[in-house]
Amino acid sequence: MTRRAVIVNTVVVGFFIVILMRLFDLMIINHGRLKARAEVQHYKKEKKEVSRGLILDRKGRELAINLDAESLFCRPHEIDSPERYVLMLSRLLDKRPEVIKARLSSGKKFVWIERGISSQKVEPIKRLNLKGIGFMTESRRYYPKAELASHVLGFVNIDQRGIEGVELIYDSQLRAALRNASLLRDANGRYLSDGLEEPKGNNVVLTIDEGLQYISEKVLEDAMQRWKAGWGVVIMMDPYTGEIFSMAVRPAYDPNYFNKYDPSVRRNRALTDSYEPGSTFKLITAAGALEEGIVNTDTKIDCQGGKIKIGSKIIEDVHPSGVLTFKEIIERSSNVGTIKIARMLGPQKLYHYARLFGFGSKTGIDMPGEASGYLKKPEEWSTLSMGAIPIGYEVAVTPLQVLRAYAVVANGGWLVTPHVVSAITAPDGTPIYRLKYSSQRILSSRTAFILKEILTGTVTEHGTARLAGVDGNTVAGKTGTTRLFDQHLKTYSKDRYVSSFVGFVPASQPRIVAIVVIGEPKGGYYGGTVAAPVFKELADATLAYLRVPREDINYRKTEGVPEGIYETH
Amino acid sequence: MIYSKTRNVLKFYEWFLLLSVIIAGLFTIIWLRSAITALEYNIAKLQETKIELVKERKELLAERASLSSVKRIEGLAYQKGFAIPDRRYIHLKKRNESPEVITVSGTLRLDELLFNRQ
Numbered sequence: 001m002t003r004r005a006v007i008v009n010t011v012v013v014g015f016f017i018v019i020l021m022r023l024f025d026l027m028i029i030n031h032g033r034l035k036a037r038a039e040v041q042h043y044k045k046e047k048k049e050v051s052r053g054l055i056l057d058r059k060g061r062e063l064a065i066n067l068d069a070e071s072l073f074c075r076p077h078e079i080d081s082p083e084r085y086v087l088m089l090s091r092l093l094d095k096r097p098e099v100i101k102a103r104l105s106s107g108k109k110f111v112w113i114e115r116g117i118s119s120q121k122v123e124p125i126k127r128l129n130l131k132g133i134g135f136m137t138e139s140r141r142y143y144p145k146a147e148l149a150s151h152v153l154g155f156v157n158i159d160q161r162g163i164e165g166v167e168l169i170y171d172s173q174l175r176a177a178l179r180n181a182s183l184l185r186d187a188n189g190r191y192l193s194d195g196l197e198e199p200k201g202n203n204v205v206l207t208i209d210e211g212l213q214y215i216s217e218k219v220l221e222d223a224m225q226r227w228k229a230g231w232g233v234v235i236m237m238d239p240y241t242g243e244i245f246s247m248a249v250r251p252a253y254d255p256n257y258f259n260k261y262d263p264s265v266r267r268n269r270a271l272t273d274s275y276e277p278g279s280t281f282k283l284i285t286a287a288g289a290l291e292e293g294i295v296n297t298d299t300k301i302d303c304q305g306g307k308i309k310i311g312s313k314i315i316e317d318v319h320p321s322g323v324l325t326f327k328e329i330i331e332r333s334s335n336v337g338t339i340k341i342a343r344m345l346g347p348q349k350l351y352h353y354a355r356l357f358g359f360g361s362k363t364g365i366d367m368p369g370e371a372s373g374y375l376k377k378p379e380e381w382s383t384l385s386m387g388a389i390p391i392g393y394e395v396a397v398t399p400l401q402v403l404r405a406y407a408v409v410a411n412g413g414w415l416v417t418p419h420v421v422s423a424i425t426a427p428d429g430t431p432i433y434r435l436k437y438s439s440q441r442i443l444s445s446r447t448a449f450i451l452k453e454i455l456t457g458t459v460t461e462h463g464t465a466r467l468a469g470v471d472g473n474t475v476a477g478k479t480g481t482t483r484l485f486d487q488h489l490k491t492y493s494k495d496r497y498v499s500s501f502v503g504f505v506p507a508s509q510p511r512i513v514a515i516v517v518i519g520e521p522k523g524g525y526y527g528g529t530v531a532a533p534v535f536k537e538l539a540d541a542t543l544a545y546l547r548v549p550r551e552d553i554n555y556r557k558t559e560g561v562p563e564g565i566y567e568t569h
Numbered sequence: 570m571i572y573s574k575t576r577n578v579l580k581f582y583e584w585f586l587l588l589s590v591i592i593a594g595l596f597t598i599i600w601l602r603s604a605i606t607a608l609e610y611n612i613a614k615l616q617e618t619k620i621e622l623v624k625e626r627k628e629l630l631a632e633r634a635s636l637s638s639v640k641r642i643e644g645l646a647y648q649k650g651f652a653i654p655d656r657r658y659i660h661l662k663k664r665n666e667s668p669e670v671i672t673v674s675g676t677l678r679l680d681e682l683l684f685n686r687q
Contacts, residue, residue: 144634214639
């Protein structure tokens, strides 16, 4: 071997030895340290955005969905000269320079500059390619039907947490757990896929029907304008299952811009506000008296010309009468007759039946903020109480409590638990939860049947709810008119009323039970004048929507007429 | 002697084969690794496209939900001269059975409901 060959061999072998030594250093000696450093550079820990589940109506129509929105953030420690950015960003974001400056110089590791930026503003900022400034795609809740069912749905805050309504009470179901993801990226900062799907929350299916909700809101809105009312509530429920078909509250708000409204507007008055129910509460006295066998439909009671003295007060009837039957007392809504029946029943029994119908306690509806109302124990009653409570004064109730009480008569004696959520499904549609109906018998079917007959009588020519009658189907129900209590004057107001009507239709086989409450109407105040016509409108449209047949037509099938459509005799 | 020569040749081929397999194996591993990385890039790219498409889908869903609202449809129907049908002229089949109770899971007959309660 020549000397030159030896040198070349030595250099080549030496070169490989150096490489092997370096490899040994990298892969054995410093392996742990370098691996840790590489992982820091390759992996970036990020909070993966979670899509909130959808809220759907009973027919699967979307009531709350998600949209993607870009949010602008900065890492102040990466910014060399914040002053340079301030003017640019304040111009593009249409924000005061001081606000931007404060955020850029906050000294924190991560600061939001603005969240949920409109798409028009995003591109110009991205084009600037500013160091330490970035965008993050966030989910934003969107309510496509705007005001529709807003008091039921509620809303979420900027961090997608439920604040009101179904969004609040089912927050844990709608919101999937936030996932901390380690994303692999290369030297250029490009991300490599982790192959994992975006986490999603569960969907909530309501018992609300968009069509019925719209009908309720429309008739309520018309009534609000007609009577220049301060507030109003309409609730519609399935009397057998307690499923809420609609819950309309006025004044209303758009949950997409919830912070522009006063909190009093966002309050769900159907559940949170109590009022004195007036004559609609006479049902309790009547039910108790029938159930205890104290009266029957034909029992005659002297209504003393429409006046009765209770303690130092004289309580009068709107339409003075002499001797009336029990049925006529309820149909004509006689205060005197009802008080006399309540006296026969006694305070303990009256209280017992009021409690049995669910007054003074929450209905158990799956909505937040429900009030339990107010019902005094007999030991706390004054001399006047036996004249006030039987006719719906000195007792505070929510519209939902009254509705539930009338559902007992409609369904034959069962007290149901109202619900707004019927099912919860996984993102792929697999059912996780289905509503279980719960009810308990509180009234005999006989008493419920008699009461149904009597309530049908109130919606006839000589009853107080004549205007609630629906063409083609029998309505059963009761009107209520109460004066509002003035907290400042400590007396009942002379010009502020609450008018209500609660009923069900068709009376023989009810499909819906509904309540209409109009607060502080102007130009009229009787439940029969203000609320009953609203119920008629509501029932007319609802029966058509639900395709409930008329009861006054005989049907027969005709040759050539398509299945399901029949002509009359 | 001949046996020994043949053995040496076989030994050479064995070594050559072994070395070839090792080198081919190494190259395969490197190729697989780079192919996986390329695949990850492709998936990441597809995911970006998917994100864009999902975003578009969400916007379309929002548009569909707004367009199909009962309020809007009623307004459009009125504009086109339609009116809510009068119940006096809608004749429905009267069913000779127990009344139905509407439930989300389907319709439930009243007698079934009462039976389930007991």
